Each structure stands twice: as C-alpha cells, then as structure tokens.
Amino acid sequence: MEENGRNKALKAKKNDNFSDWYTEVLITSEFVDYSAVSGVIVFRPDGYFVWDAIRNATNELFIKAGIQNAYFPLFIPEKFLEKEKEHVKGFTPEVAWVTHAGDSKLDERLAVRPTSETIMYDSYSKWIRSWRDLPLRLNQWNNVVRWEFKHPTPFLRSREFLWNEGHTAFATQAEADAERDVILGIYEKVLEEYLALPGIKGRKTNYEKFAGALRSYSIEHLMPDGKAIQGPDFHSDGQNFSKAFEIKFLDKRGKMEYVYQNTFAISTRELGVLVATHSDDKGLIIPPKLARIQVVIVPIYKTENRDSIIDYCKKIKKELEDSFRVFLDDSDAYSPGWKFNEWELKGVPVRIEIGEKETKLDEATLFRRDTLAKSKAKASQIKASVESIMKDIHSNLYKKALNFLSAHIYHVDTYEELKKMAGKGFVQAPFCESEECELKIKDETGMKTSNIPFSANPPQGIKGKKCVYCGKEATVIVNFAKSY
Template sequence: MADEKELIGITVKKNEDFSEWYNQVVLKAKLADFTAVKGFMAILPNAYEIWEKIQEYFNAKIKALGHRNAYFPAVIPESFLMKEKKHVEGFNPEVFWITHGGEDKLEERLALRPTSETIIMDSYSKVVKSWRDLPILYNVWCSVFRHETKMTKLFLRTREFLWQGGHTVHKNKDEADKEVLTILDIYEKMCEELLAIPTLKGYKSEKEKFAGALFTTTLEALMPDGRALQMGTSHNLGQNFATAFGIKFMDKDESEKFAWTTSWGFSTRLIGALVMAHGDDKGLVMPPKVAPIQIVIIPILFEDTKAKVLKASQTIEQKLSKKFRVKHDFREEYTAGWKFNEWEVNGVPLRIEIGPKDLEKDQVVLVRRDSGKKEIIKMKELENIVPKILEKIQADMLARAQKFLKDNIKNAGSYAEFRKIIEEKRGFIKTEWCGSQDCEDKIQEDTTATIRAIPFEHPKNVGECIKCGNKAKFVVYWAKSY
C-alpha cells in the first residue's frame, strides 16, 4: 500500500515548483490527460462535471435575461474570415485549415473555428430585417481550435478547448454597451460565487482588445505564482461585423441601419484557474458549490465490527445524498489512510469518518479539506451541521483568495520600482499610463508584463506615465500573464 500511496500523492511543493505541481495535480486528480494528438487534451469526468456545474450556473443566469442556446458549424469558409480584415489579422496565425474532403481538394479552404463571430454573423444577416427582430440573444457551447501554441499546458494552453460564446445583435450602441457590461457582471459573480475566485474588472487597451472589436472588457484573476489569468471577456463589436456581413434592419423611423453586435466568452481555462487558485501540497481543494463530490464518507473497517459500521455509514449516505453530492467509499482493498490521501488529491471539500469507537459514542469525525480542521459531531446533529460547514468552506475559500489578491496589488512610484516588483514579486502593479502604445510596447519588451485591465472608473487626478513621464490618461493594472 505504501507504493500506491506514493503513486497517487503529489511529490512536489506548490511553492517550490509551481508548474510541475500543477501538472501533477491535474493528472493525478484525473481532471485531464495528454493524448496522441499533439497539443490536444482529454477532459476527464472529474473535470467535465466541474464544467457542467459552470454551465448550469451560467445558463440559469442568461436564460433569465432572455438568451437562448444555439449551435453553429465548426468549420468557417476562408472568405468569411477575409470579410473582416481586422478579424483575420487577429486570428489567421492560429487557424487550422481544411483543404480536402476525402481525396478531393476543396474549392475553398475551411477553417476550424478559432472563434465563432463570422459564421454567426452571416446567419444573422439572413434573419435581421426589422427593429422588431432585435435584440437577438444567442449563446453557444462548443469547442474552438487554435494552432499557434507555445507549449501545451492542460486547460491553460491547448489547441482545442471548450468554451462558452455569446453573440448578440442590438439596435444601437447603448443597448450593446449594456449587454457587454451585464454579461461581465455575471462572469464576475460566477467566479466569486461558484469558483471562489475574485477578479479585477476593466477595459482592455487598444493593443490587447479583441480583433475587430470597438472595445473589450475583461476579468483578470491572480494566480499564486504571481501571474494573471484572463477569466472572461466581453466585447462590443460596434458595427464592424454588421457592416462586413450586411446585418441591416429597418428602424422605427423607416430608415435602414446597420446593427450593433456583441460577443463574450469564457473557456475551460476556468478549471485550470480553480486548480491553481485553491490547490495545496496534497492536491486539489474544491469549492463545495462546484465540486463533483461534495462529501466522501469513509468507514473505518475491522472484521468484527464491519457490518455495524457499514450499516451506519450507509444510513449517513442515504440521508445526506438527498441534498448533497455524496461518495460512500466502502472499498476494503485499501486502508482508510490510503483513501484519505486519494480523496485529498481529488479535493473533496468534506470527509466524514466513522469507525467502531465512533459508533459506540454515536458520533462521526468531520474533516475539512480546505483547512484540515477536524470536528467531532453527534450523529443526530449531522444533517444540521453539514450544510453550515460546506457554506463556511465556500466562504472561507473566497475570503482567502480575496486577501491574496488584495495583498498582491502593488503601487509603483517609478519605472525602476516597477521593474523590481515585476521581477521579484510579480502580482498586479497599479500605475499611471499615458495611453501611448509605444510606452505599452516598451514595458512589455522590457519586462514581458502587459496591461491586464483599465478600471472602468478613472480617477479625477492623474499624474505622470510610469514609463515616459508625460501626463497620464489612465490608471492601469499590469502583470505577467498566462
């Protein structure tokens, strides 16, 4: 058993080799695996069930606002990408091209979708005729393909990943703006309420915005290694795609106008964020709301008391499974200690232990995965206590993540200080910026840091740009990123 325990346990410390720690957690918790196709991953049930919880949360929120789910082809004609040149400039290097159908060469190359705007906009051009048709509020759950990857990092950088993509059509800019910010707020709440991950919210710079967008808004989280991770973006596409694809409508004043469109999305990189943000040296630590298994019951079995202990643990399972996702681990081929270790790797929020001595005292032992805290509870109090503990775990995990974010936002008074912080401590650095892409480019070249977010609310009094010393226009957050 000792060899097996070593096999499933995490063998590196999170703060000593973050990259190797992350890979081990993802693989040993059976979230994902590499495949025979370079750069493509298999998403395993333990992770896909997390994705389903995310889908359930998000679907409920957007359907309440009138959005409907739809599906569009995974292949896009090359001519569609060429219709919006800013779009193709942004994505052409990442495209997988289909050139043949069987042995026959295609008349036109088809791209495996790097994103869905063009194919959906073509569809919209056929159905939008009048102001009465608007708004159109579609959401798509699908996979996307990006060929250009520096290296494979499960969930964070792979050539195919799952995502949610919203695509809407509106009468005017005000409606489109409202849509963009409404969705970003839902993303923010989802990250906090479901994943227990706080974020910074704001605009992307012109350089960092989505290709073809009027503007891009973003949510940025901070990972324990000091790098930022983009959790979701929401874009006002202006009338750019409507002009390219002929999405026009007859307005109330009987004049023909181009529509305004938006797009917004997040991907399975949220699962990677979950691993990094909360995991520890033992493995995953799952927030209860998104955990595929919220409670694991482990009976401590001895031959002479096995029947009684199993009966008691089965009774607990029957009661708790009415409200929670419960796993009853009654396997006899493994020791209790080995099972403790396995479920810690998998991040199950709450463990219930019951053995013959507990049975004599009519009690169980509860162990929190996030803190390791143990608590002895009377059997009759279990149904009342467990919901409160799970709520506390969820709240405590968010509070710890919020403190980490707050503690790792630094102000830099000079460019020398900026460079020192970004190299030694990383995290978010809050500075003033003149708005020049030249300064933005030079800082990225010097430090590899990029502008992650420009806060929505600008301060009234701004000083000098951190790089050039000229009068600043914005306060921004910089960070190295994934």
C-alpha cells in the first residue's frame, strides 16, 4: 500500500512471525509509537481512546459497586517500601529511584511509584480509627514504573504502564473475601462486553502470588502464539499490610483490631492482548465499542460528480452521527483504494463506500473489518444496518477468541504428556502445590503455573489424582503454560 511516498503495508505475517507482526501492526497503524526512552511507549490517539473507553467502563462499574476514586503521590519514600518485607523484596529489582533534585542530593531516596500500597497505607493509618470508618474502598487511575530488564514489548512488557489500583480495607476477613467475586466479575464483564476477550479465572500459586498477599487471583489470557499472559488480578492481603503500617480500628466491642485488605488492578496490558488476539495481516481489528472511529465513509467520485456524491455522503453521515463515531474521508490527496487499505490497517469496524451507483439507488455499500465482507443497505435503513453489523462484529470477535482458547486447553496426567504440550497453550494437570515441583517444572520445560482455574477445581476437590511431577497426592488442577 504505497501512495505519495507512504508505504504502510505490513511485511510480517501473524502466523509466520508473531513477534515481528505484533510490533509492526502497533507502529504502522499509528496505535502507539516508540519514545526516546527504552521500554516506554507513546499512546497515540487511537490507542489512548481504547484505554480511555476501558477505564470509563470499568470506573462506572466500580462506582456502582461503592468504590470511590482518589489520587496519591507518584513518589514514595524508601522507608515506606521497607515496611513490608515480602512486598519490598518483590519490587526492589524493578524500582526507579529519584536521588537528586537539581544538583542537591535528597536526604532519602524516593521511589517512582511501582505500586501504591505503601504510600496509600500511611494515609489509611491516619484515616481509620473506628469501625465507623470502614469499609474504606478507594481506587486510583494512574501510571506506574517498573524497570524490568526483560526485553520490553509495547503493552506486554512496558516499563511504564497505566492501570487502576483498588485498595480496600474491611473490619473482617469475611467482608474482604466477599469483594473478590465482585471485582473479578467487573473485570470479566468489561473484558467480554468491551474488549471481546475471554479469560480463565483462578487462584495463583503461592510462588506466583503478589508480593505481600495471602492469596492472588487472576484472569489469564492465551495469546495467538500459545503463550499465556496475566490479565486483571485481585489480591487478598489479609492483615499483612495493616500490621506493617499500623492500620488499626476500634471495633464495636471496644477492642483494637487490624483491618483486612484487598488490592486489584486492570492495566494497559489488555490493549496488547486485544491487538494480538483480534488483528490480522491487514492491520488492527478493534471491537466497535472501543474504536475511536466506528464508521468511516469513503466517497468514490470523478471530478464531474464529486459534489453530488459528497453531499450524499454528508446525508448518510448526519443520519449516523448521533449513534456512532463517524468520519467522512473526503480528502482528495489519496485514491479510494488507498483509503480502503488505510482504514483497514487502523481497524475501523465499518466502512461505507459510496459512489455514483449508490447515490442513484439511494443505498450504501457496507464493509465490515472483521470478516472483510460487503453488503448493501438502503439509506433509510442505514442506522439499523450499521447497528446490526456492529453487534455482530463484537459477537464474532468474542466467539472466535473463545473458540481459540477452548481449542488450546489440554488435559494431561503425566509429566511426559506435559512436556510434549509445552508452548501449545494451557496445559491442565494435577499438582501438589509444592514450590519445589513448580520450580523444577519451570526449569525443565519453560512453563510456569498460570493459575488454578476455578472451572477445573470443584469444591469437593480432586481425590485420587497424583501430582504430574512428583507423583504425590495432588491438591489442585493447575494451568501450566509458557508465558510473557
């Protein structure tokens, strides 16, 4: 695709070289761009719009659930990070430090926020005094920095990313535990209804849990290359942080108690999963609810009929713009064919083509990005036709992703079977939850435990199963996978 010196066709193929294809589609489509700092990306308007839509949808559900937004500082004193030993151990290798202000050395190093538990809980210890102050359920939308030394990949392994941080405090463990299904349900709803992405809910193993948590839960995705990647998560922190930060309250009996806490997040990593899952060799495919431009109208004209066709396009645009985000591409700089390829590259869900034939028949030609199929619609029915196509695109994207996930979940009982399936998807196997077995499997196969899926672990347990590695009695069914 080259016109006026601009060549924007993708060179890499998704099925041949997924890694090259992934970064090429992000950059060439102008979804993101690289910055001058390694591992830190620029969100261009189309990419940032997607995150904005995800944030707004999630935030609306948080507010309905009784969670309030706040904002806490970007800089965290070193002494705060050191208060919870397991927590600081988990994050110290990734922390970026501020040591100077101008030419003056600071008295104490300040961490650039890798996560906000420590800075927030200093405030919580001042605000919570009585059972009347509970529950305290706050969330903030912010950026964090984790200076990972692995190969950075846009969205999937970025040194700076955007997310929500939910931090809640309760009087009892039972109240705190009840929040888990609410939050995971919110994330699952947003993933399905906005991103058209399925996932597997479950508990993380002790080795893979969040630093400082009692238990961690996640929704795990499967990428097109057969690797797993963690999506939104929820952490039951118990009283680990409240004891470290002296977050205490006077209960109804007049006794001092430590609060029980949870943390949870969804991040811009989801944009990478979305692009990787839905897009193809022509470029991005964006679910309709998340597309900055949902409908693009491309007129096809000659000099002598330009004005009449443009007027007709404007009439169609006016009919649609109250319901959809519509753009009329009436530029004379590029040919219709070039424009078709450009908007396909950018992933616009619906393209409307209008030429002399359409104006005479009082209709429009509709093109849908997901299947590349065309159809006709009368001008009087254009809004209903576009709405129907939008719904079908979303449904089709979700079903396709769900079918891929379902087809790449494998069930094994022996270690030999497990090794053969490495890198092909989620491999479900009985497991004893021993950290020793977990590390040996990781070392020998390159597979980590993804999570312990709720769907594969009935309440009555898995009696009679033997650990896939050591042969001892298994306690759970675990998803193993190579991962990002």
